[in-house]
Amino acid sequence: MTWLTAQKAHASFPLQMPESLSGSETVSGDELLQVLATLANPHRLRVVAALAEERNYVSRLARDLGISRALLQVHLRKLEAAGLVSASIEVSADGKAMKFYEVAPFALHLTPGSIMTAARTLSTDRQLEAELQ
Numbered sequence: 715m716t717w718l719t720a721q722k723a724h725a726s727f728p729l730q731m732p733e734s735l736s737g738s739e740t741v742s743g744d745e746l747l748q749v750l751a752t753l754a755n756p757h758r759l760r761v762v763a764a765l766a767e768e769r770n771y772v773s774r775l776a777r778d779l780g781i782s783r784a785l786l787q788v789h790l791r792k793l794e795a796a797g798l799v800s801a802s803i804e805v806s807a808d809g810k811a812m813k814f815y816e817v818a819p820f821a822l823h824l825t826p827g828s829i830m831t832a833a834r835t836l837s838t839d840r841q842l843e844a845e846l847q
Contacts, residue, residue: 743836746829749822752796757781758789762817765799769816790815 752758760779764770770778776786793799794815801815 741832743832743834746832747836749796749798749820752792752798755789755792757785758793761786761789761793762798765815765817769814771812771814775815 753762757779761775764775764778772783772786772790776783779786790799790801794801798818798820799815800818801813803811803813806812
């Protein structure tokens with residue numbers, strides 16, 4: 715059984731990797747680690763949960779989550795870099811450009827075997843630490 719499968723945004727868990735991370739059936743250890751590290755933050759987990767309900771723009775999402783727009787932007791950039799959310803710009807009725815975020819379809823099914831396979835492709839420790847910071 716493969717652990718990388720494109721799923722609908724509202725698919726049931728267990729998770730599978732975002733289709734945008736890799737066009738192949740395997741995901742590198744670095745990609746897996748980036749996704750897991752990104753989701754390990756409680757603010758980012760709440761952002762994903764909120765966006766799973768509905769797409770949203772930064773100001774309203776920040777109000778809904780009770781965090782500053784600046785802090786939210788930091789978390790959205792990390793989520794976007796990990797392939798977990800995507801953004802699109804739309805023009806409102808009054809002519810303002812608004813950036814809407816939504817959850818990218820993903821699901822991740824981890825098994826000891828899939829972790830073993832991903833671990834074999836990890837970068838060296840120094841490279842990896844630099845990328846995750």
